[in-house]
Amino acid sequence: MRPLILHDYPGSGNCYKARLTAALLGLPLERRVYDMLGGKTRTEDFLGTVNNNGRVPVLQVADRYLPESNAICLYLAEGSRLIPADPLDRADMYRWMFFEQNGHEPHIATLRLWLGYVGEANLSDAQRAQVPAKRHSGEDALRVMNEHLAARDWFAGNALSLADIALYAYTHVAEEGGFALDPYPHVRAWLARIAATPGYIALRD
């Protein structure tokens, strides 16, 4: 396999998805770390070469650059046990990965960034105005997850898949954004199952 370079930010849950996927599969990743909060993913060079969307993670494969955390995980895990073989189970995996990017990350990850990293006092008026809606939507995402996990151990199929990795990344640090996980016992049990998986690495390893 060609060498894989991850353009990375250590505190980012999206970057962590790629590192956790690679760790579980035993794939070596070379890391290039950016000071994201210091604007280093918004420089002219970064925008022109790595990602014109100004974000990490980006996976570099030779001269190709692949943004979007869940797309990176799908590329890394192609043909592995982290992708269910059955077409409908695989579709379920995609379902939860899209749910994560649409119904979970914009609320739970954003409040973690704003409240846990930027700081409430430093938010713009436009950001502060969005907090209540993001709080409500984030709690709804946790409810949907908890209900789904009531009768099953993993999100798709009968084993850990990329759906679990995608949703784990920001759920296990949701409290940094002010989300209490006490009301979601099935989510908490599932978080513990993932952390007990052989090959697991922590966000800040």
Next chain:
Amino acid sequence: MRPLILHDYPGSGNCYKARLTAALLGLPLERRVYDMLGGKTRTEDFLGTVNNNGRVPVLQVADRYLPESNAICLYLAEGSRLIPADPLDRADMYRWMFFEQNGHEPHIATLRLWLGYVGEANLSDAQRAQVPAKRHSGEDALRVMNEHLAARDWFAGNALSLADIALYAYTHVAEEGGFALDPYPHVRAWLARIAATPGYIALRD
């Protein structure tokens, strides 16, 4: 193939993605239409059976229910020409499908719903407070798309793929949410290419 039932709302771009994918591939879909704005995807029966996230589209395959528009497209198009064969091109397709759900749909589709369907006068204070941020992020998504299309005809690989279908759904009606497409000539040329594809159907067919 088992009969495919689409739980559907005619004006929804997300539902349209599934119908357009099926039409381009010649797959028959049986439609079950819900009055989404009238709350018919939030009934106890719908939440308990079809989707506990209270949304359409949902693809029903026998007794299995698959939510999330892009997951439905991936299931319908498995093994078809709408998914690039090369692994990195396929990863690029995923990239743009996740970008659509994270960086495009929450802004462009939501403003279309709020301003074009619900009506500005009927928005809650929490919704109204989010409009400027969604306007800004939606315009940034159109910029990113326009730059990507400057040197290529399609989002991933060298042919129309699910990435184009996913991004087409709400881009081609972005003006209903108050987004002007004049500043994005490469986007407009790409919209015309998709509408000229054999088998194409319109959103409100």
